[in-house]
Amino acid sequence: MAPPPPPLAEEIIEEILIRFPPDDPASLLGAALVCKPWCRLVCSPVFRHRFTEFHRRTTPPPVLGFFCCVSKPRSASKDIHFIPTSPSFRRLPHAIMPNWRAVDALHGRVLFCDMDTSVDELLRLIPPTAPPPFVWSLSPQSMGSPMPASTHRSSTRGECQSSPYSSPRVSAYPEDALLA
Template identity: 50%
Template sequence: MAARPPPPLPDEIVEEILVRVPPDDPARLVRAALACKRWRRLVSGPSFRRRFREVHPTPPVLGFLRSGVDADGGGGGTVRFIPAWSSRRPRADRRAGWRALDSRNGSVLLHSDPCRPWHDPAGAPALAVWDPVADELRELPALPDFPGVYAFKAAVLCAECCDHLNCRREPFVVVIVAARPAGSSAYLYTSEADAWSEPTSAPHSVLLFEGKRSAHAGNALYFVFTHIVLMTAEGGGLGCLTIKGSGLHLWLWEADPNGDMRWAQSRVIEHETLVPEGAFVVSFDVVGFADGGGMVYLGTKDGFYIADLKSRCLRKAEGVNGMDEIMPYISFYTPGTPLLSL
């Protein structure tokens, strides 16, 4: 007489196993969801997403965004999403006529205004928020009172009401800081109202370097006015990356023993410890970072490299050249969100 099959594991045990699947390759959870209807029901539910975020508090880098010139030579820009996982491809990997300004929590802020001179009276650039995996594009209304702007910075953020279980389906905000010869202005867009606020202005003008992203720490956005890179450090604080000599210097904004806030050097990573054996990398520049994830993007004459500050490992970002702008794409994706076509 054949032995009875063992009883199935309780849902709670199966869920505790599946939440430990590494989040950096979403196709693994997709394959788990395809194993049977019961597993698909478990990994598609909100309780699984909540538990998944508890086990993996830092969203993974799922790929990066490359902004470059159209191949047809027409002068317009194209933004392309290059996934880090190799087993599946996104529904659409590019958007012609757009460039990436910022990316957070699975949303990419795009603009369609390529290299407009500061004195051009044409007005504000077109803006949109894109989900590159589901290929959903939401164009934003025109910015009010924008003529005369010679430079601007922008950021896309989750709205205050977002529970961070499915950020791409939750309300979001867009912040613009613009510089004019006569002063500076800040604009706020909310997806719930689908409208921009009236600009808040200051009489002093600032020099904005458009190639550097802002850092989000606490309830504040920090914009760079010099050739350094501000970043969201591990734990949500404010960090700063600089290159001095042959070293990559990491600084943290923290309180000293007297309670006064100051910049404190956290560590120095020497160039030789990052470069893999056999690679020819003489010098590099910090061109981007992943919020809170300990990943930085380095530009070299040989192309772009991704450096892990924790493991001190360096790998080359394939499919990118030195003329492109790159930006990490960070998000959680689990079955039950429009991730990939199954």
Template identity: 40%
Template structure:
């Protein structure tokens, strides 16, 4: 007689085991779903996906994109999108050309990547999970310096897997004020989720038709080429002043359609290449700065009088934390994870991810010269990829990488 089949686990216990699979290793769930039709049904069902997202809360980092310095082309292929996986996840990059434009990554949020071409004439929103792309016209506005952000447009969304949800793009620009010497004016507009058309630039007019006060800045101010951070309903862009190499932060509040300026917590002659802004886990605005081998972190919180101010939060000696061989080695901040208290730094030996709260770190990649590391955060949804384009060659290649 053949041996009896092994005893099966109760459905609830099976789900509890699957819930503990690490979200930053999607291959574990894929292999389990290939074991049987029953397991596939459990793992692809909406009940399990909802529980899995709630159990792990924030989406994991599945990879990152690199933003290159102007004129730097290490591969000789032009500034096409470059995606590096940090898990067994293959981004769906279409086989066809990218509309004859050379795109670079400018921002990534809520499962989507915003790409811009080198001549500032085209925008593209790309979903690495599904491979979907949508082009946007460049805002019909004059500007001397600009920044962009992409975000989900669904109110109340928790951004676990909102790949099919509407999105919007925020544009913040600065142009010289023709009425005042040594002065420039900041403005902002937002793409409409339904059509992709751009809203009228703010600052808006008030109820009497009078123009609200503009945000005036020195003429040498410019928006730094690094991704902005989103905190609640406000997008924050780092700006730099050339006359003294100091920094500031432009905040665009989507709820009030208004712009405001936040001063940086420090002034330093090397601040422009050694500082970034962050969206902290507690919902506050963070500011990280490296001086030598020491990392300083400030957060901007509201006091009992409802006044926002900077307070020093953490000081970390990276020389004692990371495998740094040369005490005078230059360390540079290149990015952060929104809402995760995580920063990315470059050293001679490579690129490192550091959790500033736990001070745990890991090496992400080899050392290479780029302006910014843009993390791609998302839960892997196998069903979404299969249903979207089951016969796509890029999809089949990607699935082979997972298995």
């Protein structure tokens, strides 16, 4: 019986994980749960930066899915549906909450408004644990209301240079009163 192989050096693990497909971030999540050293590696800013840079050189940023606003027949209310385009998201729990409405996108994150609760519980970020590059295509048409140009452009970037919500643009939305 052959002895178990010696553990791979962290640099080797990094070289392997950095080659995971960027359009299937759930596979990196699986790797992060293998053991604590892998989790530390995948969660480290250095790894995330390298992962982004590595794939940016070879492939355009992937679109993982988009949000679609669907009007209900004979009703003024609308449902927000998440349409996945990546195998990682056959179902995205937060995005299908009927009382949540996606109102903005910035630096690859999506801002939700919980229509049933108070201002204090207004902000939700998804996905909180996923590594970049995270790109959500959020077109003006799909939201049913105009998107600020700066926000739409930002949503195609894979990396945050500053706080994602340093200057949210909300003036175009009917939910202004809630967001103020």
